[in-house]
Amino acid sequence: MEIKAILSRKKDDFSLQDIVLSRPKNNQLLIKIVACGVCHTDVTVLNGTLPVAYPVVLGHEGAGIVVEVGENVSSVKPGDHVVLGFSYCGHCKHCLTGNASACTDFAKLNFSGKDEDGFTALTTTSGEQISQIFGQSSLATYCVVNEKNVCKVDSDVDLRYLGPLGCGIMTGSGTVFNTLQPKIGSSIVVFGTGAVGLSAIMAAKILGCVHIIAVDVHTNRLALAQGLGATHVINSREQNPVDAIYAITNGGADYAIDTTGIPAVCHQALDCLDVYGVMVVLAVSNAEISVNLNHDLVAKGKTIKGVLEGDASPKVLIPILVELYKKGQFPVDKLMRFYQPNEVNKAFADSASGEVIKPVIVFDESIYSGS
Incomplete structure (x- = not known):
């Protein structure tokens, strides 16, 4: 399917383009992205501190709504609201002892540009492969992620504030x-x-x-x-x-x-x-x-x-943070400012200058604007 995504190339940091996204495999989900936070880790990919092959779609603080699930997915269903976390294998000794952030394959799964099967769900309209990061690349209107990457959250909480819970805030x-x-x-x-x-x-x-x-x-x-x-x-x-x-x-x-x-x-x-x-x-x-x-x-x-990653398991900590936010004890909304996709350069610049704590790119605000 064709989607809109913010594509980065070595000589062109950001460009909103039409690209092609593969359908989810048996253990994957298709997510409609509502919003995605801008994180310093995105910057470290751009400056080469964390080398990822270009072209790449950045974004690893995504939040959205499940559209489609593979036949082996059981933890969420279409219509569920989710926050996306980092990728982990789920079967190494660290994952099995509750330390997913210390996953033996963390670097490979999050920064190799491909999923655990060695594939990327993203290509240009001409067929060129596009790297993914954190198994999500959520600076896009849609993304395909592994079931392990998603954390279901209450549908009564504004998703525009929740994406950054998946990395920086966690x-x-x-x-x-x-x-x-x-x-x-x-x-x-x-x-x-x-x-x-x-x-x-x-x-x-x-x-x-x-x-x-x-x-x-x-x-x-x-x-x-x-x-x-x-x-x-x-x-x-x-x-x-x-x-x-x-x-x-x-x-x-x-x-x-x-x-x-x-x-x-x-x-x-x-x-x-x-x-x-x-x-x-x-x-x-x-x-x-x-x-x-x-x-x-x-x-x-x-x-x-x-x-x-805060020594955290996203599926454990994110629901706790959401509950604390709902009770007014963890007011993450005070950190954020919203931007449209065509304002992505300003969002990164405002973050770098210190003017804004947490820029958030909003891809779909219709569920909150009533349109």
């Missing part, structure tokens, strides 16, 4: 809920208040952290962080964040999360910790940092930890 909140699991009364610092960082802040508030400190250089983002649960905000252009954190926490924080991938900021996240503090690195970056094993780690028993 990563930030999952890092707090699943990885750090801070005790009530503990202290946490979040460096970088984009979608990932703000999601971590909202999760820390839910779990009862007494000091929730946001560090950034954008005053508008810091103001939003305070509204979402940060007890303190630090503009690192105006004061030394490590000194300020030590003063706030009376000796250092229990946890720090870096979402920036900037080496100097990573060092600040490590330096601001108390004894036995844990620093988590979330940024997708090729940057390198150096540490002094004694001074930076051993002398205070500190830990540096990488986290994969």
Whole structure:
């Protein structure tokens, strides 16, 4: 079937084009995309940090409505509302122990450009193969995904706000809920208040952290962080964040999360910790940092930890986040601004400049506009 998709080529970042989408196989679904979030991981594909063969249709924070299911699909049916997550095999030791984000074949399934059978559902109208990412490529009007990629959600919740739960928001909140699991009364610092960082802040508030400190250089983002649960905000252009954190926490924080991938900021996240503090690195970056094993780690028993997709199983965490959103405890709508498909370049530019936390490309708003 012919669909509209935002196609990326090496010399042309974005172009809304007609392309061809294959019908779903036995274990797949056809999804009508309502909206898709713009994520920094999309940018890392464009800049080559995560190499994917061109041409490619980006988008991995899709949300939509099931149109058609393969004969082996049993968890959803046509008409169901779904959020799309990352691809995983479902049978390696990590998947079988509930750690789908650590799937042995994660890189292959999400960034090789093909599905688990070695095929892509996307081609140009002239027959040229188009790479998929995250098994979905949801910057399009429709996509075909494996049943494992979908998470059914309540139909009374606006899908335009839910797509980013499948990656950036899941990563930030999952890092707090699943990885750090801070005790009530503990202290946490979040460096970088984009979608990932703000999601971590909202999760820390839910779990009862007494000091929730946001560090950034954008005053508008810091103001939003305070509204979402940060007890303190630090503009690192105006004061030394490590000194300020030590003063706030009376000796250092229990946890720090870096979402920036900037080496100097990573060092600040490590330096601001108390004894036995844990620093988590979330940024997708090729940057390198150096540490002094004694001074930076051993002398205070500190830990540096990488986290994969918030150590989350999408089918478990996404419904929890939706329920928290419905109760007003996880107001993700405050992070988002909507764009039309022909505004995709502006959406990416606004994200890069810091003007918008989470741009969302809306492909079909008819179910909410009444048209």
